Amino acid sequence: MKKFLIFLTAFYIGIIIFSPKENLYFTLQKYLKEQNIYINSDINSNLFSLNLKNAKVFVNKINLINFKKASFYPFIFFNKITVNDIDINVQDLNIKKLNVVYSVIKPLKIKIVGESNFGKIDGFIDLTKQYLKVYIKNPKKIISFLRKDKKGYYFYEKF
Amino acid sequence: MKSFKYLNIFLIGLILPLIFWSVASFYLAKKPYFFIETKDFYYFYRLNLTSLFFSDKIIKISQKVTNTINNMSLKAIYKNGKNSFIIVNLRGKSRFLNLNDKIDGYKLKEIKKDEAIFEKNGNLYSLTFKKNKTKYKFVKTDNYTISKNTFNEYAHNLSKIWRNIGIIKYREGYKITYIKRGSIFDRIGLKKGDILLEVNGKKLSSDKDAWDLYKNMNKFNYYEIKLKRNNQIKVINYEID
Numbered sequence: 001m002k003k004f005l006i007f008l009t010a011f012y013i014g015i016i017i018f019s020p021k022e023n024l025y026f027t028l029q030k031y032l033k034e035q036n037i038y039i040n041s042d043i044n045s046n047l048f049s050l051n052l053k054n055a056k057v058f059v060n061k062i063n064l065i066n067f068k069k070a071s072f073y074p075f076i077f078f079n080k081i082t083v084n085d086i087d088i089n090v091q092d093l094n095i096k097k098l099n100v101v102y103s104v105i106k107p108l109k110i111k112i113v114g115e116s117n118f119g120k121i122d123g124f125i126d127l128t129k130q131y132l133k134v135y136i137k138n139p140k141k142i143i144s145f146l147r148k149d150k151k152g153y154y155f156y157e158k159f
Numbered sequence: 160m161k162s163f164k165y166l167n168i169f170l171i172g173l174i175l176p177l178i179f180w181s182v183a184s185f186y187l188a189k190k191p192y193f194f195i196e197t198k199d200f201y202y203f204y205r206l207n208l209t210s211l212f213f214s215d216k217i218i219k220i221s222q223k224v225t226n227t228i229n230n231m232s233l234k235a236i237y238k239n240g241k242n243s244f245i246i247v248n249l250r251g252k253s254r255f256l257n258l259n260d261k262i263d264g265y266k267l268k269e270i271k272k273d274e275a276i277f278e279k280n281g282n283l284y285s286l287t288f289k290k291n292k293t294k295y296k297f298v299k300t301d302n303y304t305i306s307k308n309t310f311n312e313y314a315h316n317l318s319k320i321w322r323n324i325g326i327i328k329y330r331e332g333y334k335i336t337y338i339k340r341g342s343i344f345d346r347i348g349l350k351k352g353d354i355l356l357e358v359n360g361k362k363l364s365s366d367k368d369a370w371d372l373y374k375n376m377n378k379f380n381y382y383e384i385k386l387k388r389n390n391q392i393k394v395i396n397y398e399i400d
Contacts, residue, residue, distance in 0.1 A: 006165045010172025018177045026188035038194035058194040061367040089374075091317050144318040 016075060021050040025072070036060050041070075049073050064089055078103045091141055093118055118142050123154070132157045228265060233275055233286045243270040247286065300394040303347045310399050313343065314376045324349075332356040332363045332387070348395050350388065357385040 022045050029039060041055030050072040057065040068085035079102045086095035098114035098121065108128050114121035118141045123134030135154045139146055146153040234253060235246040244257045245267065256267050256275075265277035265284060277284040313320055324344045325337030333355045338344045355363055358372050359382060382397040 003165060003168050007168050007172040010169040011176055014173040014176030015179075018173075018180045020180055020184045020187060023184055023187035023189060026191050029192040030188045033192045038192060040193045043191065056194075058196075061194070061365070062370040063196070091315075142318070144322060 012076070017047045019074065021045040021072070021074070024074075025050055048075075093141060095121070119153075130159055132159065228277065228284050228286055231263070231265075231286060233288050236270060236273065236275065238270055238272065245270055245275050247275075300396060301348050302396045302398070304398045304400050305343075305347060307399055309343060311377075317373075326355070328366065329354050333369060347397065349386075352388070354387040355384060356387055356392075357383075359383055 022043060025043065032038065036059065038058040039052070039055055040058070041052040044051050044053075052070040052072075053068070055067050055070060056063055057067075059065075066087045066089070067083050070081060070083040073080045073082075081100040083098045083100075084096070086098060088094070093116065095114050095116040098112070101111045101113075108126065110125040110127065112121065112123045112125065112132075112134055116136075119136035119139040121134055121136060123132065125132050133154055133156050135152050136142070136146060137152060139153045142155075143153065145155065147156055148154070230250060232248045233245065234248050237244050241258070244255055247254055247256060247262065249262060254262060256262060258267055258270065260267050265279045267275060268278045268283070269276040273288060275286045277286060323339040323342035324335060326333045327336055328334075331354060335349060335351055335353045335355070338349060338351050357363060359379065361368060361372070363369055363372070380399050382399070384395045384397070386393050386395065
């Protein structure tokens with residue numbers, strides 16, 4: 001049993017540190033390209049994470065989003081994306097920090113938490129029902145784009 | 160020695176993922192995918208600068224080639240120096256022509272961007288792409304003046320725009336699906352069902368065109384909007400004052 005646990009630990013560490021993070025990211029880019037989404041950025045990776053800097057996101061050839069830095073931590077059982085200083089090129093919307101977390105504890109949901117100049121962000125992506133629901137606490141600039149329920153104002157998108 | 164007892168197992172555990180990822184890498188993308196930005200240009204201001212420097216007489220350019228070939232039509236042009244060629248349709252049959260090739264007595268002298276020049280008996284003949292005859296009728300142009308304050312109020316507030324007007328992508332432009340009664344859009348001559356085709360000479364054929372227009376809104380002091388209403392083309396001019 002001890003031998004198996006040691007093997008499993010080593011295997012888990014190996015899977016993380018030897019993963020070709022940049023190639024995996026390029027494959028993601030290839031998939032996004034088919035959806036007409038491009039991310040132009042500086043890319044670098046280390047043993048545990050992949051980092052993007054000074055990124056421009058193009059959707060249907062439109063430069064919709066810019067962000068200063070994003071880090072991907074692919075730990076398989078716990079995956080996290082941290083994005084800093086996101087500028088949405090509509091009405092000077094800015095997200096100071098955004099964390100997107102996926103863990104095996106809740107395998108069917110992706111948690112989204114962040115802080116922005118239009119309110120505090122707290123939401124999730126439901127993978128089974130395929131929708132995004134993000135609550136914005138005290139929304140200021142984008143209230144007309146939001147829906148409302150008992151919990152407050154929220155942004156909803158089905159995919 | 161006891162602490163190295165499990166080293167082999169640990170190393171095997173590490174090497175296996177290395178082999179796995181090495182194999183998997185063959186199937187993964189090897190290069191990044193970037194988007195190359197292009198800049199589009201608009202007519203920002205309605206100024207006729209050429210009139211300051213040139214007289215009308217100089218602007219007039221004499222047209223040398225006026226003859227056309229009736230029974231031949233131009234299908235395609237491939238322009239690449241000496242390797243340029245064109246495809247023409249003569250009496251229902253397509254023909255490839257390189258420079259100096261002859262067809263029906265016409266010798267291909269020059270290939271331009273959207274025109275082929277032929278020579279026959281010392282005369283020059285021009286062959287251009289057939290222009291689609293517009294099925295729409297032009298109606299009169301309307302002119303409106305919008306105050307700069309009102310304009311800026313909307314230009315900086317996207318949600319205010321969407322509260323007052325609804326626009327969806329349509330085949331040839333953007334269709335107005337809703338206009339709030341009494342709103343600014345109602346007062347400047349726009350109507351529900353209008354299809355916006357061009358703004359300041361630039362076609363609105365994609366979301367990017369519409370986005371570029373929105374991002375450059377503050378740079379204009381004059382707008383010329385071409386739209387389709389009841390199968391008729393209408394031009395509305397707006398001056399931001």
